[in-house]
Amino acid sequence: MKYKSVFDIIGPVMIGPSSSHTAGAARIGKMARELFGREPEWATISFYGSFAKTFRGHGTDVAMIGGIMNFETDDERIINAFDHAKKKKIRIKIREEEAVTDHPNTARILLGDKNGEMELVGISIGGGKIEIIELNGFELKLTGHHPAILVVHDDRFGAIAAVSNLLASHRINIGHMDVSRKDVGQMALMTIEVDQNVNEEVIEGLKKLPEVTQVTRIVN
Amino acid sequence: MFRNVAELVELAETGNKKISDIMIEQEMKVTNRSREDVLAQMERNLKVMEEAVERGLQGVKSHSGLTGGDAVLLQKYIAGGKSLSGDLLLDAVSKAVATNEVNAAMGTICATPTAGSAGVVPGTLFAVQRKLNPTREEKIRFLFTSGAFGFVVANNASISGAAGGCQAEVGSASGMAAAAIVEMAGGSPSQCAEAMAITLKNMLGLVCDPVAGLVEVPCVKRNAMGAANAMVAADMSLAGITSRIPCDEVIDAMYKIGQTMPVALRETAQGGLAATPTGRELEAKIFGFALDKKE
Numbered sequence: 001m002k003y004k005s006v007f008d009i010i011g012p013v014m015i016g017p018s019s020s021h022t023a024g025a026a027r028i029g030k031m032a033r034e035l036f037g038r039e040p041e042w043a044t045i046s047f048y049g050s051f052a053k054t055f056r057g058h059g060t061d062v063a064m065i066g067g068i069m070n071f072e073t074d075d076e077r078i079i080n081a082f083d084h085a086k087k088k089k090i091r092i093k094i095r096e097e098e099a100v101t102d103h104p105n106t107a108r109i110l111l112g113d114k115n116g117e118m119e120l121v122g123i124s125i126g127g128g129k130i131e132i133i134e135l136n137g138f139e140l141k142l143t144g145h146h147p148a149i150l151v152v153h154d155d156r157f158g159a160i161a162a163v164s165n166l167l168a169s170h171r172i173n174i175g176h177m178d179v180s181r182k183d184v185g186q187m188a189l190m191t192i193e194v195d196q197n198v199n200e201e202v203i204e205g206l207k208k209l210p211e212v213t214q215v216t217r218i219v220n
Numbered sequence: 221m222f223r224n225v226a227e228l229v230e231l232a233e234t235g236n237k238k239i240s241d242i243m244i245e246q247e248m249k250v251t252n253r254s255r256e257d258v259l260a261q262m263e264r265n266l267k268v269m270e271e272a273v274e275r276g277l278q279g280v281k282s283h284s285g286l287t288g289g290d291a292v293l294l295q296k297y298i299a300g301g302k303s304l305s306g307d308l309l310l311d312a313v314s315k316a317v318a319t320n321e322v323n324a325a326m327g328t329i330c331a332t333p334t335a336g337s338a339g340v341v342p343g344t345l346f347a348v349q350r351k352l353n354p355t356r357e358e359k360i361r362f363l364f365t366s367g368a369f370g371f372v373v374a375n376n377a378s379i380s381g382a383a384g385g386c387q388a389e390v391g392s393a394s395g396m397a398a399a400a401i402v403e404m405a406g407g408s409p410s411q412c413a414e415a416m417a418i419t420l421k422n423m424l425g426l427v428c429d430p431v432a433g434l435v436e437v438p439c440v441k442r443n444a445m446g447a448a449n450a451m452v453a454a455d456m457s458l459a460g461i462t463s464r465i466p467c468d469e470v471i472d473a474m475y476k477i478g479q480t481m482p483v484a485l486r487e488t489a490q491g492g493l494a495a496t497p498t499g500r501e502l503e504a505k506i507f508g509f510a511l512d513k514k515e
Binding site for chain 1: 329368432433
């Protein structure tokens with residue numbers, strides 16, 4: 001079942017006018033910001049489908065930019081997000097794409113600064129609920145409903161076991177786990193949804209594992 | 221966990237409970253929170269709804285200028301004492317409009333189940349409360365009952381206009397409100413389901429065709445009629461009228477209609493009212509060009 005809580009239906013509290021095109025967009029932006037882990041210096045947002053056709057009317061652009069600046073769905077600063085971004089010297093590019101995507105409300109976000117870039121694809125599935133379906137070319141499914149850990153690692157035997165062993169030793173239960181790789185023996189990504197927020201010690205422990213190259217967490 | 225309306229009604233009736241009880245209990249279980257905690261969160265949403273209606277009744281105007289002020293006009297008309305369809309019904313309509321006018325003006329609202337359809341549930345609640353005099357907790361329960369029905373629609377069909385048209389948004393909201401009115405008025409869980417079915421049947425096929433892609437025309441007035449539809453269907457159900465097609469099958473029909481609906485009529489501003497000469501003219505006036513002729 002896609003919707004688990006009554007507050008997915010009666011909620012969110014948000015700045016209008018559209019739960020999918022405004023609140024959902026803000027949440028995709030915020031998720032991108034969390035995954036990037038810091039304020040970006042530039043952001044390129046590509047809209048597809050209904051997002052591309054109607055983003056001006058729905059404030060999809062300002063909401064997503066607000067989310068990238070870590071604003072919540074009910075933060076009134078969303079309305080003037082372009083001005084806020086300008087003040088923070090974040091360079092914003094918006095693109096309207098013609099390509100047909102599986103879901104009508106799809107956005108691709110590229111965030112970057114001098115230390116690196118990150119690209120993700122998010123969809124807004126209705127009533128403010130979202131899913132991140134692609135991260136740096138990896139397919140994944142991230143809803144933001146649970147705390148999660150994303151582990152980039154080398155596709156080698158024992159890598160998954162090492163990560164799950166470490167989580168087990170900290171008494172952390174895995175609620176859902178996905179693995180995805182670019183090719184056999186190449187770079188791979190583990191998406192792990194857990195029941196409680198994970199502390200810094202666990203993250204540092206994961207980073208020290210031999211096959212692991214990058215660890216990001218989503219706090220809930 | 222209930223997966224459809226039949227299970228929801230059965231859970232309530234075998235346990236001699238209300239629909240709202242089942243939704244509250246499930247929420248506590250799924251999110252591992254106390255009853256007080258869950259009710260407190262819903263009360264915060266209720267407050268947002270109250271503030272939005274209040275703001276809308278003072279009169280707002282959207283940035284595009286397409287919507288605003290109709291809630292006030294309707295309240296003045298009601299005060300004149302000459303309404304034909306009844307003061308309570310028009311009060312619901314006016315308050316639904318008020319909420320959506322605030323939404324269109326980028327004000328703060330609570331999505332129920334979406335922002336574009338956020339007027340129907342609070343609009344009907346704040347109207348019927350004048351007649352039914354509910355306690356604070358009963359008002360909160362109204363939202364859980366609507367949430368329970370919305371939950372089923374969201375999981376078995378869709379609450380997104382881009383995926384299923386306006387029937388999935390205002391249609392769902394209207395059905396949710398009808399069910400909640402029935403519970404507040406003392407109807408049984410199965411009467412709630414009948415009200416939902418009767419309402420949704422009359423919303424089937426409704427397309428999402430917003431002028432200029434804005435959640436304004438025709439969204440605000442669709443919330444008005446969504447509220448009216450909910451009030452009438454609730455009365456029909458309380459009178460003992462039942463739907464020949466069971467609620468779950470109506471929801472399934474809505475889903476299938478949404479899947480076969482052309483993309484032009486699913487929140488892309490390419491068909492329906494958005495593509496009328498006046499719709500295009502308004503679009504061009506607002507953005508300086510018509511979206512379909514941009515290249």
